[in-house]
Amino acid sequence: MAPAAFLILGAILFSLGTLGVLLRKNALIIFMSIELMLNAVNLTFITFARMSGTLDGQVLAFFVIAVAAAEVVVGLAIIVAMFRRKQSASVDDARLFKW
Amino acid sequence: MEKAVFIVAAIGSVLSAVWMVFGENTVHSALALVANFFTLSVFYVLLEAHFLAVVQIIVYAGAIMVLFLFVIMLLGVDRRDQYKETIRFQFPLAIIFSMGLLGVLIFTIRAAFDKTSFTGLSQANASGNTQGLGRLLFTHYLFPFEVTSLLLIVAAIGAMVIGKRRTPAETDPEDEDA
Amino acid sequence: MVAAVPSIVRADWLVLLFPAAGSIILMIWGQRMKRAAGSIATLMMTASFVVSGITFFRIVGRPAESRSFVHTIYTFFHAGGFNVNVDYRIDPLSITMMLVVTGVGTLIHLYSIGYMRGDPREGRYFQYLNLFAFSMLLLVMANNFLIMFVGWELVGLCSYLLIGFWFDREEAASAAKKAFITNRVGDFSFVIGLFLIFVHFHTLDFGAVFSSAPTLITAGTATAIGLLLFGGAAGKSAQIPLYVWLPDAMMGPTPVSALIHAATMVTAGVYMVARTHVIYDLGHSAAVVVASIGAATMLMAGLIAIAQDDIKRVLAYSTISQLGYMFIGVGSGAYVAGMFHLLTHAFFKALLFLAAGSVLHALHDRGDITKMGGLWRKIPWTAFVFVLGWLAIIAFPGTSGFFSKDQVLEGAYGAGHTTIWIIGVIGAAITGFYMTRLLWLAFFGKSRDTEDLHPHESPVSMIFPMVLLGIAAIIGGFLINGNGESGRLAHFLEPSLAPHPAAVVAGEPTEIVSPDLVPHRSGGLSAGALSGIATAAGLGGSAVAFGLYATGAWDWERRRQNPGLAWRALRNKFFVDDVYQFLFTSVGMLAATALAFVVDAKVIDGAVNEVGTITTKVAAAGRRLQTGFVRTYALGILGGGVLLLAFFVARAVR
Numbered sequence: 001m002a003p004a005a006f007l008i009l010g011a012i013l014f015s016l017g018t019l020g021v022l023l024r025k026n027a028l029i030i031f032m033s034i035e036l037m038l039n040a041v042n043l044t045f046i047t048f049a050r051m052s053g054t055l056d057g058q059v060l061a062f063f064v065i066a067v068a069a070a071e072v073v074v075g076l077a078i079i080v081a082m083f084r085r086k087q088s089a090s091v092d093d094a095r096l097f098k099w
Numbered sequence: 100m101e102k103a104v105f106i107v108a109a110i111g112s113v114l115s116a117v118w119m120v121f122g123e124n125t126v127h128s129a130l131a132l133v134a135n136f137f138t139l140s141v142f143y144v145l146l147e148a149h150f151l152a153v154v155q156i157i158v159y160a161g162a163i164m165v166l167f168l169f170v171i172m173l174l175g176v177d178r179r180d181q182y183k184e185t186i187r188f189q190f191p192l193a194i195i196f197s198m199g200l201l202g203v204l205i206f207t208i209r210a211a212f213d214k215t216s217f218t219g220l221s222q223a224n225a226s227g228n229t230q231g232l233g234r235l236l237f238t239h240y241l242f243p244f245e246v247t248s249l250l251l252i253v254a255a256i257g258a259m260v261i262g263k264r265r266t267p268a269e270t271d272p273e274d275e276d277a
Numbered sequence: 278m279v280a281a282v283p284s285i286v287r288a289d290w291l292v293l294l295f296p297a298a299g300s301i302i303l304m305i306w307g308q309r310m311k312r313a314a315g316s317i318a319t320l321m322m323t324a325s326f327v328v329s330g331i332t333f334f335r336i337v338g339r340p341a342e343s344r345s346f347v348h349t350i351y352t353f354f355h356a357g358g359f360n361v362n363v364d365y366r367i368d369p370l371s372i373t374m375m376l377v378v379t380g381v382g383t384l385i386h387l388y389s390i391g392y393m394r395g396d397p398r399e400g401r402y403f404q405y406l407n408l409f410a411f412s413m414l415l416l417v418m419a420n421n422f423l424i425m426f427v428g429w430e431l432v433g434l435c436s437y438l439l440i441g442f443w444f445d446r447e448e449a450a451s452a453a454k455k456a457f458i459t460n461r462v463g464d465f466s467f468v469i470g471l472f473l474i475f476v477h478f479h480t481l482d483f484g485a486v487f488s489s490a491p492t493l494i495t496a497g498t499a500t501a502i503g504l505l506l507f508g509g510a511a512g513k514s515a516q517i518p519l520y521v522w523l524p525d526a527m528m529g530p531t532p533v534s535a536l537i538h539a540a541t542m543v544t545a546g547v548y549m550v551a552r553t554h555v556i557y558d559l560g561h562s563a564a565v566v567v568a569s570i571g572a573a574t575m576l577m578a579g580l581i582a583i584a585q586d587d588i589k590r591v592l593a594y595s596t597i598s599q600l601g602y603m604f605i606g607v608g609s610g611a612y613v614a615g616m617f618h619l620l621t622h623a624f625f626k627a628l629l630f631l632a633a634g635s636v637l638h639a640l641h642d643r644g645d646i647t648k649m650g651g652l653w654r655k656i657p658w659t660a661f662v663f664v665l666g667w668l669a670i671i672a673f674p675g676t677s678g679f680f681s682k683d684q685v686l687e688g689a690y691g692a693g694h695t696t697i698w699i700i701g702v703i704g705a706a707i708t709g710f711y712m713t714r715l716l717w718l719a720f721f722g723k724s725r726d727t728e729d730l731h732p733h734e735s736p737v738s739m740i741f742p743m744v745l746l747g748i749a750a751i752i753g754g755f756l757i758n759g760n761g762e763s764g765r766l767a768h769f770l771e772p773s774l775a776p777h778p779a780a781v782v783a784g785e786p787t788e789i790v791s792p793d794l795v796p797h798r799s800g801g802l803s804a805g806a807l808s809g810i811a812t813a814a815g816l817g818g819s820a821v822a823f824g825l826y827a828t829g830a831w832d833w834e835r836r837r838q839n840p841g842l843a844w845r846a847l848r849n850k851f852f853v854d855d856v857y858q859f860l861f862t863s864v865g866m867l868a869a870t871a872l873a874f875v876v877d878a879k880v881i882d883g884a885v886n887e888v889g890t891i892t893t894k895v896a897a898a899g900r901r902l903q904t905g906f907v908r909t910y911a912l913g914i915l916g917g918g919v920l921l922l923a924f925f926v927a928r929a930v931r
Contacts, residue, residue: 001101001102001105001145001217002212002215002216003212003215003216003217004208004209004212004213004215005105005109006142006146007208007212008204008205008208009109009112009113009142011201011204011205011208012113012201013112013113013116013135014200014201014204015197015198015200015201015204016113016116016117016120016197017116017120018193018196018197018200018915019120019193019194019197020119020120021908021911021915022189022192022193022196022197022908022911022912022915023120023189023190023193024120025908026125028125028129028167028170028171028174029119029120029125029128031167032119032128032129032132032167033119033120035132035159035163036116036119036120036132036135039135039136039139039159042139042151042155043139043142043143046142046143046146046148046151047146049146049148049220050146050147050148050217050218050219050220051212051215051216051217051218052218053218053219053220053222053223054223055220055223055224055228055231055232055235056235056239058148058150058151058228058232059232059235059236059239059240061148061151062151062154062232062236063240063243063247065151065154065155065158065159066247066250066251067247067250068159068163069158069162069163069251069254070250070251070253070254071254072163072166072167073166073254073255073257073258074254074257074258074261076166076167076170076258077257077258077259077261077262078261079170079174080170080173080174080261080262081261081262083174084264089174091906091907091908092185092186092906092908094905094907095904095905095906096905097903097905098903098904098905098906186904186906186908186909189908189909189912192912192916193912196912196915196916196919197915199919199923200915200918200919200922203919203922203923203926204922206926207926210926210930
């Protein structure tokens with residue numbers, strides 16, 4: 001199984017994640033797309049770890065998971081707070097910086 | 100054998116990702132993401148990252164996605180999302196840039212790693228994957244480890260502060276959205 | 278400069294200091310001092326006169342080579358090899374001018390005390406007058422062109438200040454502006470001349486320029502320089518085409534007219550030509566131009582003077598005409614003659630102006646001679662001094678004017694300019710005519726005073742200077758010059774006005790400059806014949822005027838109602854002012870309006886405003902970038918990232 005296959009798969013998942021961030025209006029879907037991107041990166045790290053024969057890549061992936069967890073916690077809190085204000089989870093409604 | 104597993108898992112991974120991104124029902128999307136995590140776990144096993152495979156399931160699928168589902172249910176946003184794109188050029192540009200990104204990445208990967216092969220982690224995993232990870236984590240990566248623990252505490256506190264329900268007396272009088 | 282420098286010469290900067298100090302003192306306290314201002318100013322002038330007098334007497338007995346001195350006060354500046362010092366030159370020419378300025382100036386200061394009494398700005402007046410004296414002295418004492426130009430400009434400024442002294446009168450303010458601007462046009466020409474001098478000589482010092490002129494510049498260059506410098510003289514000394522300011526300058530107080538516009542400032546041009554005579558000797562064509570313009574101006578101004586009814590205007594045109602005489606003199610190479618006429622003119626013209634001032638003082642500023650008449654009974658002293666001046670200006674035999682005018686015409690004839698000489702003779706006749714007309718209509722005959730003005734005689738402080746000037750006007754000729762040929766003035770001025778040795782060799786054939794510095798030509802009429810013809814012309818003109826006006830044979834009052842074309846042309850000054858008004862003022866106003874409202878408002882302001890508008894429009898377009906949508910920002914980030922990535926990958930792959 002060539003490493004390139006894993007990497008390409010990671011790239012595909014990453015691109016799908018960016019598509020989700022750009023095209024969806026629901027804040028939660030966007031957030032999940034970001035999680036998808038993070039996981040794609042994890043896959044890439046771990047592939048590299050196996051390629052280099054060291055475990056450093058896995059350690060990094062480990063940290064990514066931990067930080068992603070923290071991020072999700074805070075992010076969801078923000079979304080909840082936003083929802084309380086506007087009664088909508090649409091990202092397009094947060095437009096205060098419009099010119 | 101490995102190849103077959105990879106292909107099946109890969110297809111599953113991509114399909115669940117597509118369902119997540121383009122699905123109408125938010126709960127369905129969350130569940131699709133869970134499925135995606137499972138396939139990733141399979142990949143981690145293939146890549147001899149046993150510890151992480153399990154952590155992936157426990158933390159990501161088991162904790163983070165549960166959080167997501169809590170919020171989805173709480174806010175009741177499982178209603179249908181509008182697909183009509185209101186921002187001009189957002190759709191075509193998003194496609195262009197994302198596919199462009201994909202193209203560049205694939206090109207780079209093919210150019211750089213086409214002929215490489217796995218060194219394999221048999222040596223690094225000699226005492227077991229978890230032990231190897233633990234050794235690294237508590238020696239070379241001790242500082243980030245400790246900081247991460249601090250980060251988790253901060254995140255928890257932050258979430259509590261942000262998510263707190265405010266009484267009318269506590270809201271800023273100039274805040275027009277309150 | 279062989280002999281030892283007399284100590285007085287080293288102190289001659291005092292001549293400059295006294296009026297300058299007077300001006301400064303009066304500037305600070307003048308208005309508060311009121312009556313004392315005039316006395317202080319006069320005192321300063323007297324002090325200057327005394328110092329000048331002492332200097333004169335120390336110099337006059339010396340042999341020719343040791344009558345010129347230069348004394349440096351301080352170094353003005355060094356600018357890359359161009360060194361200018363503030364130094365003064367005491368030589369016969371400058372001493373002569375200094376004596377005129379301080380002497381006549383003192384008398385006029387004295388006169389002004391009486392004339393300007395009661396004026397609310399009396400202190401200012403004397404401050405300006407002292408400032409003028411300082412400026413004029415700076416001009417004549419300068420030893421280089423730059424300092425002379427500084428004085429040149431300063432006298433122009435003082436002229437402006439003094440003409441427009443009663444600035445609340447519209448015509449006075451306009452006249453002051455006209456004088457200054459016309460002068461500036463001349464100054465422009467003068468400055469170009471200075472540039473030309475500097476280009477060829479790399480210095481502006483008189484000594485250096487005059488001693489090396491024949492070797493350093495060609496006749497053509499000298500002509501160019503001479504013409505350019507004369508442009509300035511035309512402005513300052515009111516010759517064609519820049520004379521138009523002088524008649525209007527009569528709006529100023531009469532003592533100002535006497536001092537500045539008769540005796541001193543307007544003579545600066547003549548002095549300048551005399552001082553730079555080396556250039557005019559070399560550039561013979563320029564000298565001819567000078568003499569020709571002098572002649573033309575003399576004729577034109579004389580004709581205009583015939584038809585003027587205001588007493589000061591007649592005198593103003595007379596001044597322009599007499600200045601023309603001086604330029605005929607210096608333009609013909611007869612520099613001594615020109616300077617002599619400058620001297621005598623200073624005496625009698627100042628006198629005439631002061632007398633006119635006395636008349637105006639008596640008649641409460643009504644100067645129309647057609648409404649005067651028979652004034653000799655009411656203001657006898659004024660009439661008496663006016664007669665003295667009249668005698669001098671018509672060149673009655675024996676008066677100072679007689680000698681100087683003769684010398685000028687003799688010089689013109691001797692230089693071969695017969696046409697100019699003929700014009701000069703005609704001019705003498707015209708001068709006799711209009712001056713006699715003025716004298717008779719103002720002072721004699723029956724009184725035509727319709728307003729019952731009860732004129733009274735002027736105070737002693739005004740009469741006294743006039744009498745002194747009258748005496749000088751009559752006997753000054755004898756004292757100064759004796760009998761022309763080997764005259765004392767010629768002898769005295771020789772160090773300053775003698776032709777450069779090299780120039781004589783290269784001179785024109787018709788102009789043989791003899792030891793007495795008057796050109797002669799071989800053959801032709803003798804000096805006596807010339808003198809006779811000129812005198813006859815002058816007296817003839819007077820006789821005609823007497824005949825027309827005094828005998829009553831010609832009913833001039835009735836003729837005035839329907840003036841013929843000739844008289845109207847003369848009275849309207851040949852319409853020159855109107856032509857200038859059209860050519861320069863109207864066209865200038867048109868150009869200015871066009872520039873102001875079209876170019877400035879629309880084009881320039883438009884361009885500037887357009888910059889602002891463009892900025893606003895760009896900003897308006899640019900701010901749409903800030904949509905407020907997070908997703909567009911995300912798009913931007915991703916797009917940028919992808920591009921960067923692609924760029925680096927492409928570079929790495931190559």
